[in-house]
Amino acid sequence: MAEMRQPIECGVPDAKPYMHPTMLKNYGKWVYHSHPKPGVLYHRAESGDEIWTVKAGTQRQMDGYTIRKLADIADQYAEGFVRFTTRSNIEYMVTDEKKVEPLIKALFDSGFPVGGTANSVSMISHTQGFLHCDIPGTDASGVVKALMDDLYEEFIKCEMPNRVKLSTSCCEINCGGQADIAIIMQHTKPPKINHDLVANVCERPTVVARCPVAAIRPALVNGKPSLEVDEKKCICCGACYPPCPPMQINDPEHSKIAIWVGGKNSNARSRPTFHKLVASGLPNNAPRWPEVGEVVKKILNVYKADARPWERMTDWIERIGWPRFFEKTGLPFTKYHIDDWKGHRRTLNASAHIRF
Amino acid sequence: MAKKMHDTPMLDQLESGPWPSFVTGLKRMAKNNDMAVDLLGQLEASYRDLKGYWKGGTVGVFGYGGGVIPRFTELKKDDKPVFPDAAEFHTLRIQPPPGMHYSSKLLRDMSTLWEKHGSGLIAFHGQSGDIMFQGCTTANVQPAFDELNEMGFDMGGAGPALRTSMSCVGAARCEMSCFDEARALRTVINNNLDDMHRPALPYKFKFKFSGCPNDCVNSIQRSDMATIGTWRDNIQVNEKLAKEYFATHGMDKLMTDVVGLCPTKALSVKKISEASKAEGISSVAVNDTHALQIENHNCVRCMHCLNVMPGALLPGKDRGVSILIGGKSVLKIGATMGTMVIPFMKLESDEDYEKLNELARNVIDFFAENALEHERTGEMIDRIGLVNFLDGVGIEVDPNMILEPRSNPYARMDGWDEEVEKWNERQAG
Numbered sequence: 100m101a102e103m104r105q106p107i108e109c110g111v112p113d114a115k116p117y118m119h120p121t122m123l124k125n126y127g128k129w130v131y132h133s134h135p136k137p138g139v140l141y142h143r144a145e146s147g148d149e150i151w152t153v154k155a156g157t158q159r160q161m162d163g164y165t166i167r168k169l170a171d172i173a174d175q176y177a178e179g180f181v182r183f184t185t186r187s188n189i190e191y192m193v194t195d196e197k198k199v200e201p202l203i204k205a206l207f208d209s210g211f212p213v214g215g216t217a218n219s220v221s222m223i224s225h226t227q228g229f230l231h232c233d234i235p236g237t238d239a240s241g242v243v244k245a246l247m248d249d250l251y252e253e254f255i256k257c258e259m260p261n262r263v264k265l266s267t268s269c270c271e272i273n274c275g276g277q278a279d280i281a282i283i284m285q286h287t288k289p290p291k292i293n294h295d296l297v298a299n300v301c302e303r304p305t306v307v308a309r310c311p312v313a314a315i316r317p318a319l320v321n322g323k324p325s326l327e328v329d330e331k332k333c334i335c336c337g338a339c340y341p342p343c344p345p346m347q348i349n350d351p352e353h354s355k356i357a358i359w360v361g362g363k364n365s366n367a368r369s370r371p372t373f374h375k376l377v378a379s380g381l382p383n384n385a386p387r388w389p390e391v392g393e394v395v396k397k398i399l400n401v402y403k404a405d406a407r408p409w410e411r412m413t414d415w416i417e418r419i420g421w422p423r424f425f426e427k428t429g430l431p432f433t434k435y436h437i438d439d440w441k442g443h444r445r446t447l448n449a450s451a452h453i454r455f
Numbered sequence: 456m457a458k459k460m461h462d463t464p465m466l467d468q469l470e471s472g473p474w475p476s477f478v479t480g481l482k483r484m485a486k487n488n489d490m491a492v493d494l495l496g497q498l499e500a501s502y503r504d505l506k507g508y509w510k511g512g513t514v515g516v517f518g519y520g521g522g523v524i525p526r527f528t529e530l531k532k533d534d535k536p537v538f539p540d541a542a543e544f545h546t547l548r549i550q551p552p553p554g555m556h557y558s559s560k561l562l563r564d565m566s567t568l569w570e571k572h573g574s575g576l577i578a579f580h581g582q583s584g585d586i587m588f589q590g591c592t593t594a595n596v597q598p599a600f601d602e603l604n605e606m607g608f609d610m611g612g613a614g615p616a617l618r619t620s621m622s623c624v625g626a627a628r629c630e631m632s633c634f635d636e637a638r639a640l641r642t643v644i645n646n647n648l649d650d651m652h653r654p655a656l657p658y659k660f661k662f663k664f665s666g667c668p669n670d671c672v673n674s675i676q677r678s679d680m681a682t683i684g685t686w687r688d689n690i691q692v693n694e695k696l697a698k699e700y701f702a703t704h705g706m707d708k709l710m711t712d713v714v715g716l717c718p719t720k721a722l723s724v725k726k727i728s729e730a731s732k733a734e735g736i737s738s739v740a741v742n743d744t745h746a747l748q749i750e751n752h753n754c755v756r757c758m759h760c761l762n763v764m765p766g767a768l769l770p771g772k773d774r775g776v777s778i779l780i781g782g783k784s785v786l787k788i789g790a791t792m793g794t795m796v797i798p799f800m801k802l803e804s805d806e807d808y809e810k811l812n813e814l815a816r817n818v819i820d821f822f823a824e825n826a827l828e829h830e831r832t833g834e835m836i837d838r839i840g841l842v843n844f845l846d847g848v849g850i851e852v853d854p855n856m857i858l859e860p861r862s863n864p865y866a867r868m869d870g871w872d873e874e875v876e877k878w879n880e881r882q883a884g
Contacts, residue, residue: 110645114552127626131766162480170559229501248472351505366668
């Protein structure tokens, strides 16, 4: 056997060799920015150096043709350097304003929408789904593609009251993260257990310990060591499924999609907030999930019409109150909207404050 | 030419519409790539059955214990994979340059390398910030990694380990940046690579670095230790840009969008003749008669007014970072945000960065020794209380850590006098 190569434990590489030279030269010395038009940012440094950034949406999962096309645009229309945002948008930097319009045209012509800046609905932060996850209830890239087709105009224009961040997640673990609007799989039935496999596949004490409501216990089923679920206690969260795949939580019919709103990571104005449940029970309707798109668009339309400048989703709802949110969006309010998890009483209205 | 394409009636519906289509991309790959042909086949089956068909396993590279996400197909007939050319479809998580900067050459080199060893499909980037090289057979994982490693790139984190980190664009192109985010990231991560490459922690541990409280990398909600830029002195003002803002927007917008939305009422508009010159007050003329006045001691550094009036208002000069500990997602106690534990520390000199590095190491060590299996830092703090955590890592209590003091009397307080003494000593020091 040939000698194995030892890894060079080099860690995070230095970004300098890959950074636009004007960004490198003015590192830490920027003093001003503006937003000339949707998809374009202008930055000025202390030295007087200027840089224009053109932002475009991508499909995140990229084939070689797409990657080379993006690289070719960087060489032909920009200055050879790009960066990606946390939401998988690509950014091209140029130091000559005259390059901006031809760059925008080249991106649109190649199918990459220019936008995603300032008060736009930006690209959806998402997960792997059916493409690569081992526990997904639905797909990620497909949901995002269908939704971004619907929200295309809101990406390339910037007409929202403030920025809008979306995320999707294929299970309740919520890898997509907190967002102004988050679309998350919600299981509604306890796991279906294949008792023939549990003893050989699962480390049972680990699975028992994983349950947030202590609903799982060891049991002998059909003479085999297995696990059983107290279905009255089970909250169908799916936490047992990753450490024990024979406890199948995904169900084509009963795994539904829920919509959450009002998550905000920024500290601007209010402290950061988590998103809150507003709708659930939507079908997992591949390949385009039209029911999900309808609810998302409904919420966005009401927000766009009703929120004041600079109000994020959470700021707007904080101002108008939750009863008005449900009234204006026409979404039903149910007993499932009322939290009952640890610490839930802080989410109840302990006052006489009512809007009429 | 690759083998014949499978019928994909459902995926085909994701080729229409204006947004870039990953399905179109996969089909382009499939023209000369059997793995992509079979990947499309399996993905179509998932869409049809609403079921995932991957299972995990154990695949890695020599010398490391993590960083590869193994995927084996579960879609089998008579024990044989239905889509054999995508039966193994592993992902390599590779750490990108901080701020996710790329030259066109680097993009092409990565693409060429991955078409040679893997499927050619790359995700820029995963939710923890990795470049995800998707679709590799078990046999090709080692040569693919070797070549990436020779290019100067290293494996990211997976499993119960230190995870790949993220920082915002920061100092490279943002006037709000209050420290060198990339340097902080590389200092902390590159000094703790053993915990990334040889997973032995109770569960995952994430660091994130945001240049200002706009927190563009979502560090409070998504990281166990968030390092966020801030400043101690007065907001800097630029009269020329303030007047430009006012000329375009007028008094109504200034009052409604800037002054009215300040969460602590630290902003006001004054006649220039009545503007305060007191310590802690920033004042900037917006026209010939009026000035915007900022009461800096009551400013919470939320960033709102700086966002609305870019350049006219800028972070102060005495910059540094705040540190928050314990952010995480849902499992298993519910999502928790990070808690402020260091309101301010300088981050300029080599010694400052070394202090950050020591703090990071202390926090990881305390986590490694005290967290239960599969417990995140935030859950551990939930279980043991913030004060025990602070004791363990050697941080003194500070009223900036809380929203309000306790409102119930159920605590044993016979150490009160000693604690008061400590507070008085710290105040005197």
